Amino acid sequence: MSGAMQPLAAEAIAGKVAAGARLIRWLEDGDPRGRAALRDLYPHTGRAHLIGITGPPGAGKSTLVDALVAEERQRGRRVGVIAVDPSSPFSGGAILGDRLRMQRHAADEGVFIRSMGSRGQLGGLSRATFDAVLVLDAMGYDRVIVETMGVGQDELDIVGLAHSTVIVNVPGLGDEIQAIKAGLMEAGDIFVVNKADRDGADQTLRQLELMLHLRTRHPSGDDWQPPLLAVVSTRGEGIAALVDALDHHASHLHDSGGFEARLGSRSHHLFLGLLRDGAARRLMEQALDQPEIAALVEAVRSRRIDPYSAADTLVARIHLQP
Ligand SMILES: Nc1nc2c(ncn2[C@@H]2O[C@H](COP(=O)(O)OP(=O)(O)OP(=O)(O)O)[C@@H](O)[C@H]2O)c(=O)[nH]1
Ligand SMILES: [Mg+2]
Structure with missing residues (x-):
């Protein structure tokens, strides 16, 4: 884990209302400081x-x-x-x-x-x-x-x-x-x-x-x-x-045991959702640079290959590095 706690997170954990309100606004706005604070809050x-x-x-x-x-x-x-x-x-x-x-x-x-x-x-x-x-x-x-x-x-x-x-x-x-x-x-x-x-x-x-x-x-x-x-x-x-x-x-x-389990399953879903979004974003960023993908896009556009098969071909080749 990295060093000091996000100051606003520490204040929120201490129950400071203004800090909590600010954090919620950051999270709503997708401000990266919100995520950083959440890392500190989560164990609490x-x-x-x-x-x-x-x-x-x-x-x-x-x-x-x-x-x-x-x-x-x-x-x-x-x-x-x-x-x-x-x-x-x-x-x-x-x-x-x-x-x-x-x-x-x-x-x-x-x-x-x-x-x-x-x-x-x-x-x-x-x-x-x-x-x-x-x-x-x-x-x-x-x-x-x-x-x-x-x-x-x-x-x-x-x-x-x-x-x-x-x-x-x-x-x-x-x-x-x-x-x-x-x-x-x-x-x-x-x-x-x-x-x-x-x-x-x-x-x-x-x-x-x-x-x-x-x-x-x-x-x-x-x-x-x-x-x-x-x-x-x-x-x-x-x-x-x-x-x-x-x-x-x-x-x-x-x-x-349902008290723990319900929050746990929500976190599990959140994690899977984030993983899905993040993985898709990363793959798309990399994909746009590859000539082979551009060729496939062209093949789909000109009806030489259907979009399902084209996507399947690529998805089948995705591997997580160990
Ligand atoms: N007669 C009666 N009216 C009620 C009762 N509870 C709420 N109301 C009225 O119903 C109306 C709607 O109340 P809200 O609490 O705003 O309802 P809500 O479900 O939060 O509304 P939205 O968030 O807009 O979906 C208000 O005029 C309340 O005064 C009740 O127990 N009896
Ligand atoms: Mg209401």
Whole structure:
């Protein structure tokens, strides 16, 4: 390992909010100093309970997170929050809205709230979000909550990120509730019907209960039975029960070894993704210099060889040096 620790990393590890915020910005911007700091932070990660909150637009996720933060604070825990703004047509003022909704915690030193854009990446939750989670983890927050909107594949991304995934539903979705993707049903650890003060909450609860009965085992073979909770986030009703359920799930994961494994598998995927990107970049840089490649490109263009065969020919020749 190389010498001294990146100064900002040291400050972040000591819990300095300004340092953490700056690091997250570097990571978001792809500033190389961010990566250097992450190297120092990484050994300090792995302690926080990572909680993903996902659900359809307007389900009350931010309101729920705000209430959750209040309850966790009451229990003496420090909380980091990342609200992912999917930069979609749904969320005109999402960032401002999240800030406003969680504003009461702004002056609390035990709470860190940050909104992040997902950079228009299809499939949503950006690498920078995972990096930010690592920063908050290393800063010593006991809970790190990530709010994402359940559109497209976003919600499945959060599943790989969090220890505990909370799926937020609301009454009155009617048949649309059937549209909840099977994958989400399998992947949720805790199911919430928010806005339980609204008409139709009982019906939605019954529908979800039925779906949970039909649910097959978690892909990992985990035998956790996901609880289903009715919540009124605006009034804080059901929030203590939700925190109890989250704590229960965390101890379940600790007992089964899943706590380590979930973060580990996320890091594994991150590593493979970086390897794929880096390897492709390096190969392409080298390839552009080679006359043989230029000849193949020409052969493809003039239809003497099809693009699949041309690529296969070259890929078959790639070897890692021992
Ligand atoms: N009646 C009722 N309204 C609620 C409840 N929770 C949230 N709301 C309202 O629902 C609206 C949307 O709340 P948000 O917390 O912004 O929802 P969100 O899911 O974060 O929205 P996006 O991030 O834009 O997808 C707000 O007007 C909230 O006041 C609840 O329990 N009951
Ligand atoms: Mg929100």
